[in-house]
Amino acid sequence: MFDCDHFYRCCVCEHEFMARADYDDDPQTRDCPKCRNAVGQVAYLGSSANSSGFVLSDYGAVESPVTGQMVEGRAAMREHLKRHNCRILEPSERKNFGI
Ligand SMILES: [Zn+2]
Secondary structure: OOOOOEEEEEOOOOOEEEOOOOOOOOOOOOOOOOOOOOOOOEEEEEEOOOOOOOOOOOOOOEEOOOOOOEEOOHHHHHHHHHHOOOOOOOHHHHHHHOO
16 A cells, blocks of 8 residues: 555644554544544655655754745744644645645
């Protein structure tokens, strides 16, 4: 089912996890394996095969598309996304924006 590792984060309990082969990867129905109370609120973080160099342990400084300010580090990005009620796009959504 998966040809690489996919990482997710639960927006309810903040649990981050790697999808197992039997994990439901549908953004509408997938749930958090820890709290099991996060249907539709599990953010896709990226995959090990992501050519843009996604690193689970830390983000480099990136320019926020929301504020235009630099956001440095994973914790700051997490806070930033939360503050602006944003999440990282699903790969299937990216093509809608031509990314
Ligand atoms: Zn959870």
